Amino acid sequence: MSHVPNDNPGGKSGGRAILWMIPRSISTAFTKCMSGIPGCEVWMEPFDFCHFALNGLGKLGIIKDEPLSYDGHEKEFKIAAEELENFSPGTTFFPERLSYATIRKSLEESTSKYVFVKDDSYTMSTDQRRQFIPKGYQHAFLIRHPLLVYKSMRKAWFLQYKEAGKLKFKETDESSFDFRPYSTEDGVDAVFQQHHDLWTYIRDHINPSPLVIDSSALLTNPAPVIQEFCEAVGFPYSDSLLQWPASPEVAKSWKWPGENIYKNKAFLGVSMNSTHFTPSAAVPAWEEVTDDVRELAEKAMPYYEDMLQH
Numbered sequence: 449m450s451h452v453p454n455d456n457p458g459g460k461s462g463g464r465a466i467l468w469m470i471p472r473s474i475s476t477a478f479t480k481c482m483s484g485i486p487g488c489e490v491w492m493e494p495f496d497f498c499h500f501a502l503n504g505l506g507k508l509g510i511i512k513d514e515p516l517s518y519d520g521h522e523k524e525f526k527i528a529a530e531e532l533e534n535f536s537p538g539t540t541f542f543p544e545r546l547s548y549a550t551i552r553k554s555l556e557e558s559t560s561k562y563v564f565v566k567d568d569s570y571t572m573s574t575d576q577r578r579q580f581i582p583k584g585y586q587h588a589f590l591i592r593h594p595l596l597v598y599k600s601m602r603k604a605w606f607l608q609y610k611e612a613g614k615l616k617f618k619e620t621d622e623s624s625f626d627f628r629p630y631s632t633e634d635g636v637d638a639v640f641q642q643h644h645d646l647w648t649y650i651r652d653h654i655n656p657s658p659l660v661i662d663s664s665a666l667l668t669n670p671a672p673v674i675q676e677f678c679e680a681v682g683f684p685y686s687d688s689l690l691q692w693p694a695s696p697e698v699a700k701s702w703k704w705p706g707e708n709i710y711k712n713k714a715f716l717g718v719s720m721n722s723t724h725f726t727p728s729a730a731v732p733a734w735e736e737v738t739d740d741v742r743e744l745a746e747k748a749m750p751y752y753e754d755m756l757q758h
Contacts, residue, residue: 462487462561463682466582468569468646469590470639472600474663475566477722478590481674482564483698484689489560491703494551495571495580498705501528501546503635504535516580518547529706535612541706548580554703555582562683570635570642578649586681587650588659590666591755593731594640594745601636602627602741627740640748644755660758667728694723 469475483490498516505511505528515521525543532541544550555565565585572578606625609615619625631637650658659680666673670690678685692698734742 463678464555464558464563464585465588465677465681465683466565466567466585467588467590468567468572468643468650470570470592470597470643471568471636472597472604473590473592474667474725475590477725478666479564479566479702480692480698480722481670481689481725482566482683483701484692485562485564485678485683487561488683489558489563489703490701491555491563491565491567492699492709493567494545494555494565494703494705495548495577496568497532497541498546498548498551499568499571501525501532501541504528504531514576516547516576517549518544519549521547532706535608535614536709537612539706539708541709545705548577552580552582556584564683568639569646570639572646572649573642578646581654586658587655588661588677588681589643589647589755590661590663591643591752592663594748594752595731595734595737595741596729597639598627598631598741598744598748599732599737601631602738605630605634605636627738628743631740631744637744637747640751644751647755660755662756664728667725670725691724692722694721696721 467475467478479490479492482488502511502514505515505524508527508531510524510527515524518525522543525546528546529541529543532546533539555563563585569589572581602625603622605627606615606619606622609630615625617626617629628637647658647660659677661673661677671687674689675685677683678689734745737745
């Protein structure tokens with residue numbers, strides 16, 4: 449396939465970038481870091497919430513084909529917002545912000561000097577969805593060792609399902625929790641393959657050499673990694689970006705599809721209260737993790753190792 453250069457993201461308005469990631473890859477701390485750039489508009493997983501809205505409608509049997517535009521599907525998106533609120537108590541979602549078409553339009557029409565978007569790559573798993581990748585953005589990919597990802601993911605999913613009262617197999621505590629059926633139902637058993645697929649798509653159609661960042665390198669020596677990222681996407685860099693306020697209050701200024709989402713403790717608690725990048729946890733030995741984590745990580749390793757070479 450031919451390589452098509454990405455639109456110049458700099459120009460008069462500054463840089464625009466999307467950091468594609470997999471869950472539990474230190475991406476929220478990265479987002480707090482980017483919040484320190486003066487004049488930077490920050491979007492927190494806009495397509496991810498669109499993805500889960502459509503998943504919720506599918507589980508309810510309300511849709512057969514995915515409605516990617518809000519217009520004409522107002523009723524369906526209202527139901528999707530209510531389902532998201534049920535899964536995340538204390539939040540309020542705005543139905544009109546849960547469509548792919550709305551998000552692409554908003555990102556392309558932003559007039560902010562700098563725009564940073566953090567999102568999950570699995571949200572762009574089909575050609576139908578990829579048509580909504582906004583133009584004018586540089587792309588980067590964040591990776592992390594599968595054992596660390598699935599170990600962390602298992603804990604977060606258990607806490608979220610427990611808080612929402614949606615544990616399905618009479619688990620008494622985290623030790624009795626088997627993440628595999630939940631990961632299959634939510635599609636996160638394939639996140640590494642989908643991350644690799646989107647990376648390949650971006651290379652073939654948008655930018656032949658998008659930046660790939662290993663979270664362990666980021667945590668070990670953040671200054672050069674953040675500087676390289678900023679230079680690649682057209683953002684100004686300074687060492688001040690490496691420290692940020694402990695309070696999650698900064699997240700109030702981010703672009704969300706609703707209110708109070710930043711208060712989610714199961715998924716965001718630790719990173720929202722962070723102040724800087726801290727050294728990475730050691731990768732556990734395969735025999736030290738639970739069976740569900742080991743099985744999911746083994747499936748993911750080939751995709752991770754291929755991207756790690758870049």
